[in-house]
Amino acid sequence: xxxxxxxxxxxxxxxxxxxxxxxxxxxxxxxxxxxxxxxxxxxxxxxxxxxxxxxxxxxxxxxxxxxxxxxxxxxxxxxxxxxxxxxxxxxxxxxxxxxxxxxxxxxxxxxxxxxxxxxxxxxxxxxxxxxxxxxxxxxxxxxxxxxxxxxxxxxxxxxxxxxxxxxxxxxxxxxxxxxxxxxxxxxxxxxxxxxxxxxxxxxxxxxxxxxxxxxxxxxxxxxxxxxxxxxxxxxxxxxxxxxxxxxxxxxxxxxxxxxxxxxxxxxxxxxxxxxxxxxxxxxxxxxxxxxxxxxxxxxxxxxxxxxxxxxxxxxxxxxxxxxxxxxxxxxxxxxxxxxxxxxx
Numbered sequence: 001x002x003x004x005x006x007x008x009x010x011x012x013x014x015x016x017x018x019x020x021x022x023x024x025x026x027x028x029x030x031x032x033x034x035x036x037x038x039x040x041x042x043x044x045x046x047x048x049x050x051x052x053x054x055x056x057x058x059x060x061x062x063x064x065x066x067x068x069x070x071x072x073x074x075x076x077x078x079x080x081x082x083x084x085x086x087x088x089x090x091x092x093x094x095x096x097x098x099x100x101x102x103x104x105x106x107x108x109x110x111x112x113x114x115x116x117x118x119x120x121x122x123x124x125x126x127x128x129x130x131x132x133x134x135x136x137x138x139x140x141x142x143x144x145x146x147x148x149x150x151x152x153x154x155x156x157x158x159x160x161x162x163x164x165x166x167x168x169x170x171x172x173x174x175x176x177x178x179x180x181x182x183x184x185x186x187x188x189x190x191x192x193x194x195x196x197x198x199x200x201x202x203x204x205x206x207x208x209x210x211x212x213x214x215x216x217x218x219x220x221x222x223x224x225x226x227x228x229x230x231x232x233x234x235x236x237x238x239x240x241x242x243x244x245x246x247x248x249x250x251x252x253x254x255x256x257x258x259x260x261x262x263x264x265x266x267x268x269x270x271x272x273x274x275x276x277x278x279x280x281x282x283x284x285x286x287x288x289x290x291x292x293x294x295x296x297x298x299x300x301x302x303x304x305x306x307x308x309x310x311x312x313x314x315x316x317x318x319x320x321x322x323x324x325x326x327x328x329x330x331x332x333x334x335x336x337x338x339x340x341x342x343x344x
Contacts, residue, residue, distance in 0.1 A: 019291050019321055022069050028320045032313045033061045033073035042300030042308035045280040050178035054080070054281070054299045061313050062224035063321075065292040066232040076220040080297055081175040083279030084305075086161060086213045087138040088260065089226060092252040093160040094144045096244045100251055106144065106198075107137045133259040133277065136189045142210045143200045150205040157213045164226040166238040169216045175281075176215035183211055214279075220297040223285040227293025237292075253287055257325075264304045272315050273324030284310040288323040 019025055037059055046052035060075035095103045132141055147153035162169045190203030199206060218226075229236045230253055234244040244252075257275035261268045261284075268276060276286035282299035284307050294317045296310025318324050 017291065017322065019065055019069075022065075025063060025065070025069065025321065026071050028317065029061060029063050029071040030073050032316045032320070033059065035316060036309045036312045037074070039309050039312060040300070042302050044282075044299045045301055045305070048175070048179050048182060048280070050175050051081075051281055051299070056299050058282070058297065058299060059309050060220040060297040061295070061310075062220045063292060063294045063317065064221075064224040064228035064237060066228055066237050066290065068237045069292075070221075070238075072221055075297060078297065079172070079217045079219055080281045080283060080299075081172050081214060081279070082161075082169075082216045082218045082223075082283065083214045083281045084133070084135075084138070085218075085223060085277045085279040085283050085285060086157075086216060087133050087141070088230075088252055088256050088277045089161050089164050090138070090145070090157060090213060091132045091141050091255065092164075092230070092244050092248050093157070094141050095248045095251050097146060098144060100247065103141075103144070107132050107141050132255055134262070135186055136193065139186065139190055139206060139210050140193055140199055142213060143206045145209070150201075150209050154209045154212050157209065158216065160243075161213070161216060161226070163241060163243045164229050164236065165218065165222040166225050166229075166236050166241075167222070169218060169222070171212055172215050172217040175217075176212055179211050179215060180208070183207065186210065218283070220283065220295045223283055223295035223297075224293050227285040227287045227295060231287050231289050231291060231293050249289070253289060256287075261306050262304045264302070264306060268306075268311070272311075272318045273326045274314075274318055275325075276314070278306040278310075280305050282307045282310065284314060286314045286318070286323075288318075288321075288325070291321075291323060294318075294321075294323070 044052055044054055044056050058075045058078055060078055061073045062076040063071040145153040145156045147156055186207050190207040193199035194203045225238055229243050230249045233246040234249050235242050253275040256277050257269055259265050260277040274286040274288060276284055278284045283297050285293055285295040287293045294314050296313050298307045298309035300308050302308055
C-alpha cells in the first residue's frame with residue numbers, strides 16, 4: 001500500500017530539461033500545423049446541436065513555454081467552448097480548496113475504462129465516483145466549489161478558470177442554451193449521485209453550474225496558457241500570478257495522464273507520453289511539466305470524442321520538441337567517447 005504521507009517531508013528535486021530556442025519552437029509549431037491541415041478524418045460532435053454547425057475545417061495550434069514564449073498557428077485565436085477540458089482545471093481548484101486527501105476520498109483517481117457520459121461506471125462501483133475526467137465525477141467535483149448558492153459557485157469556477165487563462169473568460173450563451181436543452185443524461189447522473197449521497201446540494205443546480213463551465217469560451221491559445229500554468233508549478237507564465245500550488249499541479253497532471261482522453265487514455269500515454277485533456281468541441285491541451293503546454297483545436301473527432309487533427313499535431317510536437325515524459329537517452333558517461341582513456 002502506498003503511503004504518500006510518509007513522503008511529504010522529503011525534499012523534492014525537479015529536473016525536466018528545456019525546450020529548444022524560441023525560433024526553433026516557432027518553426028516546429030508551424031510545421032506541425034502545416035503537416036495536418038489537410039487531414040479529414042473524424043466527424044464533428046452532433047449530440048449537442050450547436051456543435052454540429054461548426055466549420056469542420058477550423059484548425060488552430062498553440063504552444064506556450066513556461067518562460068512566457070508564445071507560439072500560435074492557424075486558427076489558434078478562434079473561440080470555441082471548453083467543454084470537458086474544464087474538468088481538469090476545476091479538479092485543480094477543488095484540490096487547492098480542500099486538499100489532496102479529501103478530494104481523493106470524494107472523487108477517486110482511477111480510470112473507469114468506460115465512455116465519458118457513462119452511468120454504468122457509477123452503478124458498478126456502488127455510486128462511488130472513480131474518474132474525475134468523466135461527467136459523473138466532474139459533476140461531483142463541481143459541487144465542491146465554494147459558494148452559498150449556485151450563482152456563487154459558478155462565479156468561483158469562472159474566476160478560477162480565468163486565472164488559469166490569464167484573461168477573463170465568458171460564457172458562450174448559445175452553446176449553454178443548446179447544452180441545457182439536451183443534457184437529460186447529466187441531470188440523471190446528478191440525481192443518481194445524490195441517491196448515493198455523493199453529491200452536495202441540489203443536483204439540478206449543480207448540473208447547471210457544470211453545464212455553464214463546459215460552455216465557457218476559450219481559444220487554443222487560452223488552453224495552452226492554462227496548461228502552461230500547470231507546467232510552471234501553478235504560476236501563470238503570462239501574468240505571473242500564482243493560481244494553484246505546485247502540489248496541486250502534480251496531483252492534477254497525474255490524474256489527467258491516465259484518464260484525460262477517456263477510453264483512449266492508455267493509447268495516448270503510450271504513444272505521446274503527456275498528460276492531456278480533450279473536449280468534444282475539438283480542443284485538446286497537453287502539458288509537459290517544467291517546459292510548457294501544447295493545445296490544438298479542430299472540430300472533427302474520433303469515436304472516443306477526441307480531436308483527430310489535434311492529436312496528430314500534438315503527437316508530432318511531443319516528438320519534435322522532446323516532450324514525452326518517458327523518453328530518455330543513455331547518460332553521457334556511458335558513451336565510449338566520453339570515457340577517459342586508461343592508456344598512459
